[in-house]
Amino acid sequence: MSYFIQVVVDGLSNGAIYAAIALAIVLVYRATGLINFAQGGMAVTATFVAYALTRVGVPVLLALVVAVVFGFLLGALLERGVMRHFEGGDPDTAVVATIALLVVLSGLSAYFFGYEPHPFPSLFPNRTIEVLGVFVSLRSIGTITVLLVVMIALQLLFRSTKLGLAMRAVADNPRSSALSGLPVSRLLMIGWGLAAALGAIAGVLVAPQLFISPGMLDFVLVYALASAILGGLDSPIGAVVAAAFIGVVENLAGAYLDFIGDDLKIAVPFIAVIVILVVRPQGLFGRKVTVRV
C-alpha cells in the first residue's frame, strides 16, 4: 500500500511540473486566443536570466522576482515587435510565428549558455520528509503550493476582474471588442507579458529538478499541451487536474504494468487523453464551444 501511495505522490510531483507550463498555456490562450508555442522559449529565457543572477550570488528568490519582471517585459516586447504584425490575420499564421519565436529563443539561450544542462538552485530546501511511510520532497510540496496559488489567482483574474473580462473579450473577437472601446493591442501585450512572467515562475520551479538547458522544457511542453487540452484549454483548474492525472497515470503504468516499464510509460497518459477527448471533446473542465448561425 505504501508503495502505491509513493508511486502516486511521485506522479503528482511530475504532474506539478507539467501543470506549471500548462497554466501558462491556458493563460495565453485565454488572453490571446492562440496556442503559443513560444511559451516554452520565453520561460527558458527568463529562467536563464535567473540562473545568471544566481551564478553571481543573487539569492534565488530575488533572482525569481527579476526573472518574472524580465519575462513580463520580454513577452510584451515580443507581442509588440513580432506578433502584432500577425494580429487580425489568419490564426494559423500567428501560431507558426510562435513556433519561430520558440526556435529563436532556444537558439539565443544556447548561444549564451551552451546546450549542456546546468544545476539550478532550488527555492525550497533540498530535503525529503516522511509522512505515514511515504517520502515527499519539500521541493515538490513547495512547487505544488505555488502552483495552487497561481491557479487560484488566474481563476480570479479571468472570472472576477475587469482586466480578465477584457482579455477574454479580445481573445474571442478583437474587432468587435474594439467597437466597445477596448484597447485591443494593449490588452494583447499585457496577456503576452503575463504569460511570459508566469513562464518565468514555472521555469524557476522546475529547473532544479530538470537541470537548466535550452531544451529543458521541450518534453515538458508536450505533457503541458496535453494537460491544457485535456483540462479544456481555457480552465486553469482543469489544466492542473489534468496535469496531475497525467503524471499519476504515467507513473502508475510504469510501476505496475511490467510490459510497459520506464520506456513506454510516456504513451499511457496520451492514450488516456485521446480516449477522454473522444468522449468529451471540450476537455474535462472546458466550456462547450457552441456556435449557432
Next chain:
Amino acid sequence: MSLLELEDVTASYGHAQVLHGISFSLSENGATGLLGANGAGKTTTLRAISGTVRTTGRILFEGRDISGLGPDRTAHLGIAHVPEGRGTLGQLSVRENLLVGAYQRKDRKQIATDVDYVLDLFPNLQERVRSNAAALSGGEQQMLAVGRAFMAKPRVILLDEASLGLAPSTARRVYDAIVRLRREAQVSMVVVEQNANLAFSVVDDATVLETGRVALHGSRDELMGMDAVRRAYLGG
C-alpha cells in the same frame, strides 16, 4: 449644430474605392437612415464613422474631426457601432457581453441598473443571462448586440442591418425595442437597413445611397411619398 456630420467622405478597401464622396448629417437626439441596395456603401459608411476603414474627407462629431481615430477611440468619444453580423462575443455569457459594452464606464451602480434595463428591454435575454452568447438564437444575438451598444451610454448608436437573417416578427420585436430605446435613452442613431418599413419606424429622415454616392435625401414622409422609393424599398 449637428451632432455628427459627414463631408465629402470617401473610403476604400485596398485599391477598391467604395464611397465616392458621401455627405449627410445627424442632429442631436435625431435618427437618420441610410437606405440602398447591396453594395451601395451603407455598411462602409458606418465603418468610416467608427474608424474601421480608411477614409478621406471630414467626419465631424460634436464639431471635431474624428476621421482616422480608430474604433477604440471613437467608442471612447461616444459612438457605439453595432456591426453587421452582430459581433457577439460567443464564449462570454450574455451578462459578460453587456459588461464588455460598459468597459469604459466607472459608475458601477449605474452599470448594474443599465444591465437590468437591457434585460427589461429584451425579456428573451433575461432567461439566458448566464448562457454563452454563442448559444443564443440569431434574434437574441441581435438584441444582445443592441444592448451591448447601449451599455456604453453612447451619444450615437450606429446600427447595421439589425433585421438581417431574422424572421419578420423577430425583426419587428428588435425594432420595437430600438424605438423604445431611442425614446427613453436619448441616444441618436444612424440606422442602416434594407427593409425600409423597419427603418422608417425609427428614423426622422434618410439618405438613399447608390454605388457609393448620395442619390437622394429627404424626410421620412417625403421619401415614403415617392413612388420610386416605395417601389424599391417598401414593397410597392
